Amino acid sequence: MTNTSIDRKSPARSEGIILLEEMIRIRSFEEKCAELYTREKIRGFLHLSVGQEAVAAGVTPTLDARDAIVATYREHGHALARGISPRAIMAEMFGKREGCSRGRGGSMHLFDAATRFYGGNAIVGGGLPIAVGLALADRMLHRPQVTACFFGEGAIAEGVFHESLNLAALWRLPVLFCCENNLYAMGTALDRSQSEIDLCRKAASFKVPTRSVDGMDVEAVAEAARETVALVREGGGPHFLECRTYRFRAHSMFDPELYRTKTEVETWKRRDPIALQSARLRDRGEIDDALVGELGREIAAEIEDAVAFAEAGSWEPVEELTRFVYAEGS
Amino acid sequence: MTFGTATAIGTRRTTYRGAIREALREALARDDRVFLMGEDVGRYGGCFAVSQGLLEEFGPERVRDTPLSESAFVGAGIGAALGGMRPIVEIMTVNFSLLALDQIVNNAATLCHMSGGQFPVPLVIRMTTGAGRQLAAQHSHSLEGWYAHVPGLKILTPGTLEDARGMLWPALEDPDPVLIFEHGGLYGMEGELALDTGAVSIDRAAIRRPGEDVTLIAFGGMLGPALTAAERLESDGIGAEVVDLRRLRPLDETTILDSVQRTRRAVVIDEGWRSGGISAEILSRIVEGAFYDLDAPPRRVCSAEVPMPYARHLEQAALPQVEGIVSATRDLMARHG
Numbered sequence: 001m002t003n004t005s006i007d008r009k010s011p012a013r014s015e016g017i018i019l020l021e022e023m024i025r026i027r028s029f030e031e032k033c034a035e036l037y038t039r040e041k042i043r044g045f046l047h048l049s050v051g052q053e054a055v056a057a058g059v060t061p062t063l064d065a066r067d068a069i070v071a072t073y074r075e076h077g078h079a080l081a082r083g084i085s086p087r088a089i090m091a092e093m094f095g096k097r098e099g100c101s102r103g104r105g106g107s108m109h110l111f112d113a114a115t116r117f118y119g120g121n122a123i124v125g126g127g128l129p130i131a132v133g134l135a136l137a138d139r140m141l142h143r144p145q146v147t148a149c150f151f152g153e154g155a156i157a158e159g160v161f162h163e164s165l166n167l168a169a170l171w172r173l174p175v176l177f178c179c180e181n182n183l184y185a186m187g188t189a190l191d192r193s194q195s196e197i198d199l200c201r202k203a204a205s206f207k208v209p210t211r212s213v214d215g216m217d218v219e220a221v222a223e224a225a226r227e228t229v230a231l232v233r234e235g236g237g238p239h240f241l242e243c244r245t246y247r248f249r250a251h252s253m254f255d256p257e258l259y260r261t262k263t264e265v266e267t268w269k270r271r272d273p274i275a276l277q278s279a280r281l282r283d284r285g286e287i288d289d290a291l292v293g294e295l296g297r298e299i300a301a302e303i304e305d306a307v308a309f310a311e312a313g314s315w316e317p318v319e320e321l322t323r324f325v326y327a328e329g330s
Numbered sequence: 331m332t333f334g335t336a337t338a339i340g341t342r343r344t345t346y347r348g349a350i351r352e353a354l355r356e357a358l359a360r361d362d363r364v365f366l367m368g369e370d371v372g373r374y375g376g377c378f379a380v381s382q383g384l385l386e387e388f389g390p391e392r393v394r395d396t397p398l399s400e401s402a403f404v405g406a407g408i409g410a411a412l413g414g415m416r417p418i419v420e421i422m423t424v425n426f427s428l429l430a431l432d433q434i435v436n437n438a439a440t441l442c443h444m445s446g447g448q449f450p451v452p453l454v455i456r457m458t459t460g461a462g463r464q465l466a467a468q469h470s471h472s473l474e475g476w477y478a479h480v481p482g483l484k485i486l487t488p489g490t491l492e493d494a495r496g497m498l499w500p501a502l503e504d505p506d507p508v509l510i511f512e513h514g515g516l517y518g519m520e521g522e523l524a525l526d527t528g529a530v531s532i533d534r535a536a537i538r539r540p541g542e543d544v545t546l547i548a549f550g551g552m553l554g555p556a557l558t559a560a561e562r563l564e565s566d567g568i569g570a571e572v573v574d575l576r577r578l579r580p581l582d583e584t585t586i587l588d589s590v591q592r593t594r595r596a597v598v599i600d601e602g603w604r605s606g607g608i609s610a611e612i613l614s615r616i617v618e619g620a621f622y623d624l625d626a627p628p629r630r631v632c633s634a635e636v637p638m639p640y641a642r643h644l645e646q647a648a649l650p651q652v653e654g655i656v657s658a659t660r661d662l663m664a665r666h667g
Contacts, residue, residue: 068413102446111445118412118449123436129402130437133409133417140365140391140415147409160432163402170397324443325481327450327505 014286017295019218020277022057025299026077027274029086032303033076033093033107037253041310042093044106045122047074051216051248054273055180056081058221059148059241062229068116068134068147070127073108075120078150084112086306096313103316104324124185125151125158128177132164135173135238146232148176154185156202157193165206165238172237176229177203179240180215182247187259203240215243216271219280246271341522346488349495349523350380350456350512354418356528357502358388361416364502367394367403368420377422378458378517404430404455408438408507411453416502421457424473424511438507439482450505454498459487459511460551460601464645467637472601474511474550475608478578484508485578486532489553491521493576496530504532513551535582537589541571544595544659547586547612549575552599552650559655568663578608586612587619594625597659599650604632626665629658 013021030048037046049056056077063069071078079089084100092099093107101111101120109120118134121127131149138145155161156179168175179199183190190197200210209231213224221243228239246268250257257265281287344352357364366381366388372395375382385393396403400421407419421427427434434455442450461470478485484506488494494512501508538553539560548556553574560570573589575582590596596616600609609630616628634648 070409099446101444101448104446105444109444111441111448113445113448118409119441119445121437123432126405126432126436129405129433130409130412132402133406133411134413135409136406137410137413137415140410141413160401160405163397163399164405166397167399167402167406324445324447326484327442327452328447329505 015222016219016277016281016284016286017291018061019057019222020274020281020287021295021299022061022081023053023218023274023277024295025302026053026056026080028299028303029080029306030076032307034249034253036093036307042107043095044108045073046107046253047251048249049074049077049247051268051272052180052182052245053077054218054221055150055178055215055243055245058218059178059225059243062222062225063146063148065115066143066145068118068131068145069150070118070131070134070147071120071150072124072127072152073120073122074152075110075150076107079110079112079117082112082115082117084110084115084117086302087309088112090306090310091313094310094313096310097316098309098313102324125155125160127151128155128160128164129167131175132168132173135168135175136171139171139173144233146174146176146229148178148229150178150180152185153179153181153183153190153199154188156199157185162206165203165208165240168238169206169208172235174232174235175238176225176232177208177238177240178225179242180245181242182245184247184251184260186251187255189259199242200240208238208240209236210240210242212242212244215245216273216276218273218277339525341524343520344491344523345517346491346494346512346519347378347380347517349491350498351382351384353495353498354381354384355387357418357498358384358392361502363414363416364418365392365394365415366418366420367396367407369396369398369422371395371420376420378514380517381420400426400429401433405433405437407453407455408433408441408451411451412441412449416452416454418454418456418498418502421455423469423514424457424459425469425471427457427473434477434483434507434509435480439480442506443482451507452505453507454501454510455507456510456512458514460513460515461633461638461645461649462515462551464640464642466640470638472633474509474578475600475602475611477509478581478608478611482507483579486510487550487576487578488512489516489548489550489574489576491519491523492527492530495523495527497532499529500532511550515551532577533582535576535585536574537571537585538574539570539572541569541593543569543593544597544663545571545573545589545593546597546599546655546659547573547575548599549578550601552601555650555652555655556599558652559659562652562656563659566660568659570659581611581615583615583619586615590616590620591623594623595662596624596628597631597655597662598628599631599655601633601650603635604630605635607632626662629662631655631658
């Protein structure tokens with residue numbers, strides 16, 4: 001099983017182009033997933049991050065290979081940006097044995113030991129204390145590593161968010177708490193569920209340093225993440241990075257979107273992170289139509305290859321149903 | 331690995347509490363990856379004084395006091411285990427473990443399977459369980475049977491000094507999450523323990539008392555009453571075999587069925603509630619595996635189905651008692667298949 005792909009980032013391309021490329025990869029991958037969902041190749045819950053790509057694409061590359069990631073059930077982008085191969089991810093979506101979780105996790109539970117990708121957690125806030133523990137292990141074993149923990153603003157309503165930030169701050173653990181504030185916890189708007197909607201103030205109450213960034217601007221996200229990760233790695237304790245973003249598509253494939261207006265969605269779409277970055281790179285003269293076309297073709301080929309790989313994959317024999325309930329050999 | 335039986339080396343007097351403390355001390359001394367974390371485990375010395383002296387001996391990095399944040403420190407234990415440590419998380423009592431149920435059931439129990447075997451969770455969680463000390467409904471639960479419902483977890487219930495001393499190390503060596511339920515009523519239990527007592531095997535149930543006429547199946551805090559009941563039955567001429575389950579998941583069905591097939595009668599004693607409890611599971615296994623060997627319908631002695639009351643007479647009436655075990659067994663012996 002090859003979960004980790006080779007470094008596909010061409011050295012000739014600038015950082016700005018690489019960020020754009022990653023966002024296009026994530027969006028194309030997820031648009032393909034939506035199509036495969038309607039064709040019933042992918043089942044279960046499928047949560048797309050379309051509109052939010054700048055967060056995964058901007059934050060993830062600022063981490064080292066030795067660092068750890070804990071993500072949520074909307075984590076295709078983080079998994080791709082981390083370098084888990086699109087083949088292994090797509091095969092997981094199909095439920096195939098070649099998937100990065102051997103078909104036992106699905107869309108919401110992508111895992112990869114090789115890249116220290118600890119899921120894919122489908123309980124809102126459930127991954128936060130795991131990130132605290134990973135960082136605790138790093139501290140106790142004197143490893144200069146960072147754990148990046150992604151979660152939505154919905155997690156802030158969970159008690160475990162407050163418990164985890166307090167514990168990380170109390171013990172000054174190297175955790176980057178990265179909040180993807182897309183304004184909606186499924187269908188519940190932030191201002192309908194929180195008395196204080198300034199999320200940084202909540203984190204600051206635990207003496208956790210905070211920063212808020214435009215989550216639709218991938219370069220701003222990358223810059224903020226790079227600086228924040230450095231502070232965490234230098235022993236500055238946990239940091240809270242809020243990325244203000246927006247989900248363009250429904251919460252999941254079952255969501256009729258009765259809770260927000262089309263106008264609101266259209267307004268945010270004008271700040272599409274891919275369009276913004278493309279325009280910026282054109283202004284800087286870093287890309288032209290030819291390069292954009294080339295990127296699109298490369299990524300499309302990569303995704304077609306992933307789909308073909310998933311299609312050709314095998315089903316875990318039913319005789320192996322109860323494997324991995326406990327560690328093998330135990 | 332040595333197994334806990336009296337040897338020529340001699341014995342010393344200790345308690346259940348002291349035996350667990352010794353096991354903790356040994357684990358901390360033996361493996362740098364081991365650390366103890368929980369509410370009041372350090373400066374206070376443990377709510378039940380189990381970890382007294384360990385902070386002084388091993389320091390605050392390895393004997394970590396936590397805030398009252400069960401979900402976060404259990405989750406942190408999971409993360410630390412994934413990160414290469416061997417955490418021992420102490421939850422003050424099983425009642426408070428409900429505040430960490432999400433982490434235990436949704437994360438610790440699932441990560442290995444959900445990740446296709448990539449992320450086993452070598453975590454040990456210790457907690458106090460049981461009633462009998464007039465602590466009322468929110469401090470008297472016996473929910474180990476509940477936890478035994480969940481695949482991915484392993485459930486240990488030490489009911490003897492040897493197991494209190496010896497179960498921790500194999501639990502730490504286990505690559506999967508192991509929950510150890512220490513009965514609150516047993517911490518003061520005194521007895522002799524061989525000087526060289528160390529780790530015990532956690533693979534099998536144990537026959538604590540042989541007998542030919544009936545099998546009494548118990549664990550944890552109910553082992554003592556089951557043994558006392560067996561002595562009383564002896565004077566009636568009834569030979570009761572006492573099986574100590576020791577581990578509720580995976581359940582050692584072989585030992586249970588072997589015994590019941592010999593004695594042809596079974597009584598299960600459980601401090602948990604009867605409905606949907608571990609006693610129901612054990613009875614089902616007996617019926618499924620030894621139906622035609624039974625001379626009479628198997629019986630159960632469980633706690634009354636009430637939240638545990640405070641008043642002593644009510645609490646005692648709610649809990650399984652020796653008299654109840656004896657009379658249920660006598661009643662069973664009077665029946666014929």
